[in-house]
Amino acid sequence: MKHPKKKRVTLQEVAKHAGVSTATASLVVRNNPRISDKTRKTVMNSMKELGYVYDRVAANLRSQSSNTVGVIITDISNKFISEFLVGVHETLEEVGYTVLLGTSFDSLAKQDHLLSTMLEHRVGGLILDPVSGSNAETVNRLNQMNTPMVLAVRELPEVKSDYVGINYRKGSLMATKHLIDKGHKRIAFLGGVRTSSTWIERMDGYQYAHDNAGLIIDNNLVVDSPPTREGGLEAVLQVLRNPDPPTAIFCFNDLVAFGVMQGLRMEGFNPGQDIDIVGFDNIPESDVYHPPLTTVSSFPRQTGVEAAKLLLQQLSDDSHEQQRLILEPELIVRESA
Amino acid sequence: MKHPKKKRVTLQEVAKHAGVSTATASLVVRNNPRISDKTRKTVMNSMKELGYVYDRVAANLRSQSSNTVGVIITDISNKFISEFLVGVHETLEEVGYTVLLGTSFDSLAKQDHLLSTMLEHRVGGLILDPVSGSNAETVNRLNQMNTPMVLAVRELPEVKSDYVGINYRKGSLMATKHLIDKGHKRIAFLGGVRTSSTWIERMDGYQYAHDNAGLIIDNNLVVDSPPTREGGLEAVLQVLRNPDPPTAIFCFNDLVAFGVMQGLRMEGFNPGQDIDIVGFDNIPESDVYHPPLTTVSSFPRQTGVEAAKLLLQQLSDDSHEQQRLILEPELIVRESA
DNA sequence: CTGAAAGCGCTTACAG
């Protein structure tokens, strides 16, 4: 874990080489205007000549500041999350922050460990996409350290914090209503983890759309599963064993929808013709899938941008009021429903 | 960019609270065995009571060591890269390293800037997925700082460094040969940036397969494009305008293949029936696409794992010899060819 | 506009 290096050139050496004091050299590296142009040039030359590299770690230690931000996510390979990260990165790097990234692989223990590590690394703030089982205690350590935090993607009950997420309920409502408007009365809801806030909110919208139309949900048509293609495949096979199968399917996300379509084909159905399908997320593949998937667009990149912006606000403003930002989704109608 | 915090509890305060010297407290946090169990417990209790958080930054500064690793990638939203990152992360976090992640968004200027930032942050080592235009100079600064580095995914000519990548040439050879064996004589090669090492190597394999079979390449059938779905779409539309169109298509990667299939459908062809398609990468979607895509599997996650391992080797072994690790791809035959 | 000295929170020899 340790790795001593060849000695770095220090600011002191630069100062000596340039014939000024260390304090002056320090002011030069930080572009302080009260240094004369002449001195500045001399020092800059010495820096170049000696191959000086600024030691941000030492500087941050002394000035008790930080220009790193910790970001903890559950799974990079999830397309929603990786797009989210793009948004976070472009916003944070733009203003000179460096990102410490940790992946919890959906393990609470790993998440706890990463939180500790980030605090030990003196991050200026933190963006957290929490694992499902996260509780208030997990997160309170941050408040104790007085480290600004933004929660993203998944909301945590009982945790007071800035939050950026999608209006899953509304998205789910739109998707379900679209299917009802097409005349469907038996609409399955497949995939997703029943205990997660993201599932519960979708269930809410699905329920509400039914209520509005005076329709009753057949609980046999609601099957949870991991939010993956494999999960969707299993869920649809289970629901098809039903004596009275659904005529349309609302899927937890697009990956689940792909699995569902695969399962339908295996069972001899023609997705989009025999059975209508709606997904959620609008991942790039949904557009080129066969048939193109009707889905709810959920703006992962913008979610990342907003999360980063909220954090930057906290970082620059101590009297920052707690904010909750919910991005509105959009229904993208294609051929699958 | 700065954000002064509420004062942290220091090791000194812990030591005073526990009635020992700072040195002793320091040995306790680092689990040094030469501290008696009794003292250790007292100190641990004080730490808990005061809410002490270890300051790794100060520790690293003093001991001239580092437990961070910089990772610079071109684009997180690329599936190959995000899977690669998963491999890097799981390997590095396992042994206690923290990842500083930077995204160059394929810009040389941004990459240069990120390199500087990482060095300023005293990273122990670096994994770099270089942007196309990177030159030796870009990278030599690292050598000057004596910072261990591993190049990944794209190789850089004239740069001496550990490298982990895929045998693109072999993969391309297998894909092309598969099409030739199926009786095709006019095989297009679509997509990818002509100047990138990854394109050149694929071209090489494509060429070699033709040579072996005594076939001649029609240069009108070789169309480059961005390595995206949109790129594939445009490339296939262009190649179809050919008076003598291809009977099979080898695509730069799976995304390109998806765009190609979309274009074929637009033009009234039935991909996998009228025209055979082979992709490259074996992204998860290739399996569930319709028709399922014949493609070359390129093990992005393992590439990440190996890159991290090589870096760890360098970090723990000064006399480390330069290594070049090329992962062998695999042809996955599905229904599209 | 510039310099000498103290200090950020740790670790590292060196004593005992």
Next chain:
DNA sequence: CTGAAAGCGCTTACAG
């Protein structure tokens, strides 16, 4: 097994 003092590479008042 434990302690007092110096130092990692910077920045920060304070003088001048």
